[in-house]
Amino acid sequence: MTRYDNTNRGVMFVNDRKQDGDRKPDRTGTLNVDGVEYFIDGWIKKAQNGTSFLSLSVKRKDKQPGGNHERPGQHSRTAAPQHTSRDDYSDDSDVPF
Template structure:
């Protein structure tokens, strides 16, 4: 039986290519409202212990970046305003 992507589900895999602290610990993909996203996850230490911090990027945007030749410039980087999220 083939793997079927379902809405509001996804997968993460350990990032064996991680070279810098800014690179995610895990990467994968998910489907939200029928749209496919790349998922990056960082394991961080907080006041209440370890937690996972996630970032999502539409797969279509990534294809455009590859087509335009600048996809590797920001791979694995968190958005500049990432720490401003109020949770």
């Protein structure tokens, strides 16, 4: 069985722990760039002209204190889905990227 390749892919979810006025990110997720895993955070902001945009921050997982690959309080449902095979997808329409 072939393992699904997550290289150069990522996923972000709505941060359901954010409260009104909270400085926590609006979106959180994970990102893989050339085999290196990152945490990714996003804040929905408005430009001066009124256009909405997503401001991003990335942090290497292996550079976190203690080499922790999971954020404090993070649940497995917020991590990027790990597929074991390309056959897990019936077609490409359900791929989130």
